[in-house]
Amino acid sequence: MKISLNTLKYYVDINVPVEELCDRMVMAGFEVEDIEKQGDEIKNVVAAKILKIAPHENSDHLQICSMDTGAGEPVQIVTGAQNIHEGDYVPAALDNSYLPGGVHIVSGKLRGVESNGMLCSGKELGLTESDYEGAEVNGILILKGEPTPGTDIRKVIGLDDYIIDFKITANRPDCNCFLGVAKEISVVLGTKFTAPKPEYKTAGGNINDYISIDVRNFDLCPRYIGRVVKNLRIKESPEWMKKAITASGMRPINNIVDITNFVMLETGQPMHAFNYNDIRGHKIIVRNAAEGESITTLDGKEHKLTPDMLVIADGEQPSCLAGVMGGKESEIENDTTDLFLESAKFRRDNIRHTCRALGVRTEASSRYERGTDIMNVEYASERALQLISDLDAGDIIDGTIDINDGLPEDRIINVTTDKIMELIGVDVPDEKIADILNSLGLTTVLNGKELTVRVPSIRDDIEGRADLAEEVMRIYGYNHIVGTPMRGDVVRGKKLPERIKTDKIKALLCGAGAREIATYSFIGSGAVDTLLLDKNDERRNQIKIINPLGDEYSVMRTQLTTSMLTVLATNISRKITAGRFFEISKRFIAKSLPITEQPDELATMSVGIYGKDEDFFTLKGIIESIMKLCGAHTEYERSTEPYLHPGRQALVKANNVPAAVFGEVHPAVAEEYGIDCRVYVAEIKLDILLQINKRKTVYKPLPKFPAVERDFAMLCDSDLPVGTLEKAIIKGAGRLLEKIELFDVYSGAQIPEGKKSVAYSVWLRSADGTLTDTEIEAASSSIIKNLESVGAELRK
């Protein structure tokens, strides 16, 4: 809400500088978004008298002026304007002066003649007709009267006002107007506040002879007041009104329209003026729009209406979109002679709904949406008539039509001062509490510690002790609140087990040299195509955002790999040669699509690595350490993820449950991301790992007896996985096995075609004693037998 300081001063005494006023309003709950000093950009521009005008030798349109700028010596300024005469008083921008928009004026030569400044037009000073008469004429601004040459031009043209932009919180719709803000200022500063008392002359007649009003939906329109004004005298509004309207960001149009706007700005109650003669049948009907009806509004746009929208109709059709915008047909124009004036209360959620549906928002609708006061409807109507009368804008017909379904009683709150202040913990004297509430217009009676507070409908936001506590404190001052340390039983805050485990996994990954990343929870809908996912793949069941910021952020992710690939691509494109990254976040799995209930949000982890020292097995090592940390028994199987290299990927089972997939990214997919090197990613269903109950660690005694190491070298088919050999050895060695280590895989010279040579070291040890040759021999032959059974032949 933008309000000029001079306007506020009309209602309330302001006895402090504007900066202090704003600071104090901020501390009372009215944030100040901006203080604009009018003419702030104008510097070194003065009123000057034209002493002499001489023609310019080298130009037929330039003139050379000798100016009295109050400096003693005349100053020579060249101008192109033709509307000036000797003896005129005009604004002169002197050497090294500034005009709005940062325009800097310095001395120079115009076609060879020295010019020590510039004579200014109203436009150049940022003025409009509402600021100063003649400001918009073509040419130099001719000043009225005989201002002393050298006087600051801002003083001469009255640019001494401040425009303050207050941010009005949603609970204070009563302050979206001059009177509301002025009232608050009076309480904050402790100064006098005066609201205009509407009084006006009427011209006789009876309104009922002119119009009938029928409200058919009291739910959406609880109150409607109509008045009629005849013999309009439409003209320009007075300067003060134009200034007030302009300062608040609206445009002056003519006295009638300006009065309705001014009253809205002043009281917060939107007004609407209809051309009386355009109201067919002289009937006003407040009703829901009929199916298929439409209206062309003041801005010339046609809107198709639906039955949930409220209209003000005449005898035949909608004449106004209630609370939003008037109809083009009944617009007030310069030749309008008679006026029907509406002041009404409409239900805020309905107005909001209509505005959203039609994509329209006006000063009026935004006030209705925030909520208007039903009791204010009458005051605003009276105030508008007072202005019509004062400005002699028309003849007011006697009589008011006030249709309502009953008016609300004031809300009475009975509460003790203790009950209010126990929410705050600050001691405020009982009398002070009552005084503050009274000053805010909440009529309060104090009896001992008992308070009876009468809340008028305009302060609908005040429902109980918490609201009263806020009212008292924002005026008494929040600086009185002194912090007390946390009280209550001494307890240690607990973390959820999932968070504790996740933190450990993160620590492990950090130790493995990985950097944690953070990416958005939504991705592009096409990302699943880029990953080449099968059309039946479950990860395609993505939840769509109804109002996304763009297609690239349009669905909730069902996997983290897309985001990881994007991050890898970003880093690779920036010539970062290697990196390890991880992210722990959620995947969103719909129970059904389109969704009707909250989806499963499952903990998920992704890991991505690249660089010359990284390969499949580095990533496998990382995965294995995570599995170990979680206490999972791990098995690897070949997998068939379409976005991974068909020969370099694996599914990881944790305690027999598929829990992760990892591998080298398929070159075709990498290319789509602009990745030109080998990258490796893992997608881990952390929710599964977090469910595993890790066995409690129990210490195993250190070995007392020596271990025996035996090497086994074998030949087998080259496509036999070493995992199979490993399993065979483990099985063969039985309980004596301590450790097994693959130390060589070879194929090539001296190895038959289609075969490979594999060599393992195996350590055997017993906890019960040094192994005997017989025991070792038995274990060895068992290992060999098992190896042979899977198709490996020992090399002699």
Place this chain on the structure above:
Amino acid sequence: MKEKLKAIKAAAQNAIAAADSENIIEELRVKYLGKKGELTAILKQMGSLSPEERPAMGQLVNEAKQELETLIAEKKEALKAKATELKLKAETIDITMPAKEINAGGLHPLNIVINDMIDIFQSMGFDVVDGPEVETDYYNFECLNVPADHPARDMQDTFYLAENLLLRTQTSAAQIRTMETRKPPIRVICPGRVFRADEVDATHSPVFHQLEGLVVDKGITMCDLKGVLEQFAREIYGSDTKVRFRPSFFPFTEPSVEVDVSCSECGGKGCRVCKGAGWIEILGAGMVHPNVLRCCGIDPDVYSGFAFGIGIDRITTTRYKISDIRLLFENDKRFLDQF
């Protein structure tokens, strides 16, 4: 014999002194003290002496033997030390050569800050809870005293997934879930991700992070709220940080306040960071609205509580002086490596 002993001893002493390697010393030891050594030979000749002469001579020989043994041992030690010294000298390296990199990774700056915040509140007895990111209208708005078509909904641009389902716009939704499942006294924080349909720029992100705090008990006051936030602010911004309450409005708290901390850059004098104000707005807070308590089945006449919501991203960007919030989600390794 005495003379002979003297001569042997002198010769040995000279030879040991002149020796310049451990090998020569070993040879000398064998030559003089070995089984066939010169001193051993003298000892063997002791039989030719008279019984009266024998003890004195024996003592002399033993003394000479011990003397030589000590000399040899000392010389050995000295030579070994010398050899070590030479070896170490030869092994001198250029310590300014680059280190063998230990690539420790690290947490994302947002999570570093979240962990710090969790530590602070955990030490004050707050439990850490989680809530869903896809929320129902009921938990995100309705029960937080923001009914449908309430103008307060304009304060936030919400991403909708279905008529009744949305991406939570505030961690406050977790308040309700907590109050539904726990009985007072309640003391919880809920850090997490929140979403608003803000176009991306240097200071806005559609995905950001909040930490919600909630305390409900008998006799909880705004002074308690201030105390907790002061403790938090001092831990995060430094021990002389001041906290200021400014009246404001949130539908789910009453009274509501914006909370400012004294600018840690200028100490409250006013600078570029605080835009001359001396204060930086860090969070919104207030006393839990009676309607919210009621909605969760808690009697607002018996219990009171406070709630606060801290913007984690803002604290992160101010702590590390990150000028553009987009850097947090871009994940350039050179950026991440700095934390």
